[in-house]
Amino acid sequence: MIVSTSTAAYLHLPFCRQRCFYCDFPIAVVGHGAPLAFSGWILEYVEAVCKEIQTWQSFPVQPLTTIFFGGGTPSLLPLEGLSCLLDCLEQVFGWDTDVEISLEIDPGTFTLPQLQAYQDLGVNRFSLGVQSFQDSLLEGIGRHHRRADIDQAIDWIYQAEVKNWSLDLISGLPNQGLEDWQRSLYFALTAKPSHLSCYDLVIEPNTAFGKQLQPGTGPLPTDELTAQMYCLAQQTLTKAGYHHYEISNYARPGQECRHNQVYWHNQSYYGFGLGATSYLQGHRFQRPRTRSAYYAWLQQWRGQSGSIPGETVSATERLLETLMLGLRLAQGVTLPALTSEQQKALFKALGSHQQRGWISLLDAESQPCDHPQALHHLQLQDPEGFLFSNTVLTDIFNCLTE
Numbered sequence: 115m116i117v118s119t120s121t122a123a124y125l126h127l128p129f130c131r132q133r134c135f136y137c138d139f140p141i142a143v144v145g146h147g148a149p150l151a152f153s154g155w156i157l158e159y160v161e162a163v164c165k166e167i168q169t170w171q172s173f174p175v176q177p178l179t180t181i182f183f184g185g186g187t188p189s190l191l192p193l194e195g196l197s198c199l200l201d202c203l204e205q206v207f208g209w210d211t212d213v214e215i216s217l218e219i220d221p222g223t224f225t226l227p228q229l230q231a232y233q234d235l236g237v238n239r240f241s242l243g244v245q246s247f248q249d250s251l252l253e254g255i256g257r258h259h260r261r262a263d264i265d266q267a268i269d270w271i272y273q274a275e276v277k278n279w280s281l282d283l284i285s286g287l288p289n290q291g292l293e294d295w296q297r298s299l300y301f302a303l304t305a306k307p308s309h310l311s312c313y314d315l316v317i318e319p320n321t322a323f324g325k326q327l328q329p330g331t332g333p334l335p336t337d338e339l340t341a342q343m344y345c346l347a348q349q350t351l352t353k354a355g356y357h358h359y360e361i362s363n364y365a366r367p368g369q370e371c372r373h374n375q376v377y378w379h380n381q382s383y384y385g386f387g388l389g390a391t392s393y394l395q396g397h398r399f400q401r402p403r404t405r406s407a408y409y410a411w412l413q414q415w416r417g418q419s420g421s422i423p424g425e426t427v428s429a430t431e432r433l434l435e436t437l438m439l440g441l442r443l444a445q446g447v448t449l450p451a452l453t454s455e456q457q458k459a460l461f462k463a464l465g466s467h468q469q470r471g472w473i474s475l476l477d478a479e480s481q482p483c484d485h486p487q488a489l490h491h492l493q494l495q496d497p498e499g500f501l502f503s504n505t506v507l508t509d510i511f512n513c514l515t516e
């Protein structure tokens with residue numbers, strides 16, 4: 115009998131106007147025509163995701179505390195579709211009275227009445243994909259929206275009296291200078307969101323950019339410049355009162371994204387829909403990335419009642435994931451149980467990073483730790499430790515897998 119204690123659910127809504135040049139997410143391009151109708155393959159997709167959710171209805175489950183609609187561009191899904199998915203989640207899992215329901219929305223893909231209708235359905239957190247405030251940079255990364263769409267979107271967010279919303283930016287864009295980034299941060303602060311995400315552009319191999327651009331070389335900013343952008347964001351946003359609670363995320367106190375914290379704490383979560391990952395009872399599973407393969411998998415899996423999809427995550431993988439995800443958080447991570455050899459190896463490997471001021475090694479009383487056996491908690495320092503987190507994480511990985 116499966117008994118799930120997870121209380122977080124991610125649902126993937128894979129519709130986008132066009133594919134951005136840096137994007138390797140599983141999406142379907144729907145073009146620039148009229149708003150999507152709740153029929154044809156859109157209806158078929160929502161029905162498939164509902165069927166996947168319904169596979170849980172015969173098992174003991176907990177009410178959800180966080181629900182996240184990501185994409186893709188969830189604001190392209192007709193309201194009836196979102197309503198069906200929420201009804202289905204409520205019937206199968208139910209949710210807490212203070213559930214966080216997040217929806218990603220892109221400028222130019224929603225209206226004020228639509229935003230208000232989302233709120234009526236229970237959505238209480240929005241994530242606005244601005245990425246940049248400059249039209250030339252937006253055009254250069256293949257985004258469909260422009261500055262005028264952003265201003266309109268923010269105006270509607272205010273008219274709808276949305277209290278909990280994130281403004282998402284990307285740094286390190288082609289032809290982006292430090293002044294451009296400074297301007298984006300300035301306009302972002304002017305909008306007064308309760309949360310900001312600032313991700314550095316990643317060049318994925320199977321994207322238009324992956325085929326054209328080389329990280330660190332023009333028109334992409336140099337590594338030195340992207341580091342300056344990171345530090346500028348850290349200084350500007352913390353000075354404005356935002357808490358830098360995760361490597362790439364800032365929030366007004368108490369308005370951190372609860373759903374994403376489930377991932378960073380390496381806790382379990384449901385994933386539903388194309389390409390979505392779930393992590394349940396020690397099993398991690400990523401669903402197929404194309405619609406036909408997802409439907410075929412779903413049909414096959416529904417036939418195997420009583421199983422959880424995916425491979426078991428080994429104890430070593432779980433340990434490494436807990437450290438690597440937990441170190442993304444400003445609060446750091448308490449070490450899981452380690453052997454005395456592992457404690458010694460970790461203490462030695464991180465000593466030089468501690469001297470550089472990148473990481474704090476702490477004992478159980480949160481005091482600086484001067485002995486391997488007393489090592490209890492690790493915390494990256496902001497901003498240098500976050501900036502060089504890859505180096506620290508590589509050393510942790512090497513010393514725990516040797």
Ligand code: SF4
Nearest residue numbers: 130133134137185186
């Ligand atoms: S809008 Fe987001 S999901 Fe869609 S193509 Fe662009 S980056 Fe990818």
